Amino acid sequence: MSTLFTPITLGDYQLPNRIFMAPLTRARAGSNGVPNALMAEYYAQRASAGLIISEATAVSKQGLGWMNAPGNFTNEQQEGWRMIADAVHEKGGRIFQQLWHMGSIVHPDFLEGELPVSSSAVKQQGALTTPLGRDREFVVPVALTEEKIAYIVQDFVAASVRAIEAGLDGVELHAANGFLIDQFTRDSINQRDDKYGGAVDNRLRFMLEIVEAVCNAIGSGKVGIRLSPTNDVWGIKDSDPTATFVRAVERLNTFNLAYVHILETKPGLELLEESGNYLTPLLRAKYLGNLLINGGFSQAGGDDALKNNEADAIAFGRPFISNPDLVGRFQYKKPLTEPDSATFYTHEEKGYTDYPTMDVVG
Numbered sequence: 001m002s003t004l005f006t007p008i009t010l011g012d013y014q015l016p017n018r019i020f021m022a023p024l025t026r027a028r029a030g031s032n033g034v035p036n037a038l039m040a041e042y043y044a045q046r047a048s049a050g051l052i053i054s055e056a057t058a059v060s061k062q063g064l065g066w067m068n069a070p071g072n073f074t075n076e077q078q079e080g081w082r083m084i085a086d087a088v089h090e091k092g093g094r095i096f097q098q099l100w101h102m103g104s105i106v107h108p109d110f111l112e113g114e115l116p117v118s119s120s121a122v123k124q125q126g127a128l129t130t131p132l133g134r135d136r137e138f139v140v141p142v143a144l145t146e147e148k149i150a151y152i153v154q155d156f157v158a159a160s161v162r163a164i165e166a167g168l169d170g171v172e173l174h175a176a177n178g179f180l181i182d183q184f185t186r187d188s189i190n191q192r193d194d195k196y197g198g199a200v201d202n203r204l205r206f207m208l209e210i211v212e213a214v215c216n217a218i219g220s221g222k223v224g225i226r227l228s229p230t231n232d233v234w235g236i237k238d239s240d241p242t243a244t245f246v247r248a249v250e251r252l253n254t255f256n257l258a259y260v261h262i263l264e265t266k267p268g269l270e271l272l273e274e275s276g277n278y279l280t281p282l283l284r285a286k287y288l289g290n291l292l293i294n295g296g297f298s299q300a301g302g303d304d305a306l307k308n309n310e311a312d313a314i315a316f317g318r319p320f321i322s323n324p325d326l327v328g329r330f331q332y333k334k335p336l337t338e339p340d341s342a343t344f345y346t347h348e349e350k351g352y353t354d355y356p357t358m359d360v361v362g
């Protein structure tokens, strides 16, 4: 029976605990997506996590549509990530980089007026801040040709190789939350009639091509993937999430990945707009490797989930924003500091690197 403090072997790594830091976009990179010393300090402060999963990091300019979010597609960005990896390792931690292509969620304002891409020319609901203003509504994207799909698979490979070369410990493929991979997986957006659309295995093809290519490039023990089967973010939905995501994890079984990461809120925890079904127990039964789960967990909730064998590790998001020493606070049963959502996506030190440690809190 495991607890949050039971060590775990995960892919190529031995980790001292099962308290992982969930990926958290914090918008502290510059407008060119280059990570900086402030970000290195932030991640180093959180190095006692069993594993840090970095904020979503764009694999290409075309995939980057969030103000001041980082990329890993230029040499300058890679050098920034090297500084972060070194800072985390110096404190004894490990860090995977979450790799991201936002697809149709990228506003043309980020692309000098060019249209974003997706599986199909279907607009997602919502708006984001862009360099030209707030609440800029998403547009109808261009459906990718098969040739361009192959280029994007290579963008994921290139970013993975850059991550490993920069000293990061692995990558997490962001297949959740309505971004490009999810725009292929779920059928409210994917309306293709070629080998990337229609039947579940076709809709999963893009994801699995990326998984296979990235595993071949850096080794499957350094690769995780994140899925969010039931959140209906940006209006993206699937008509049968059970069939789609059971098939996804069955197919993922063949890759011997470091882990599969499921973001889903347990019933009773009101967090995300979800379609009702809680699929994690079924996905746990179908997936043979390490399962990481996330979504509103407290220390007690995480420990219970591990004791009940609902997962192998727990990712904590917001608790890590405001408690850099979350692991120590859990260990010594210290109260937690609440995060300030007003500074989640602001661009400076306040609300980022200035949360106190428990010895300061007392």
Ligand SMILES: Cc1cc2nc3c(=O)[nH]c(=O)nc-3n(C[C@H](O)[C@H](O)[C@H](O)COP(=O)(O)O)c2cc1C
Residues within 6 Å of the ligand: 022, 023, 024, 025, 026, 054, 055, 056, 098, 174, 176, 177, 226, 263, 271, 294, 295, 296, 297, 315, 316, 317, 318, 319, 344, 345
């Ligand atoms: C400020 C903020 C930024 C986030 N950024 C990301 C991200 O970059 N990638 C991702 O997959 N999820 C992202 N999420 C979702 C979190 O990883 C996590 O799933 C969510 O906060 C629920 O976990 P929690 O209840 O432990 O906070 C973000 C959430 C927040 C609050």
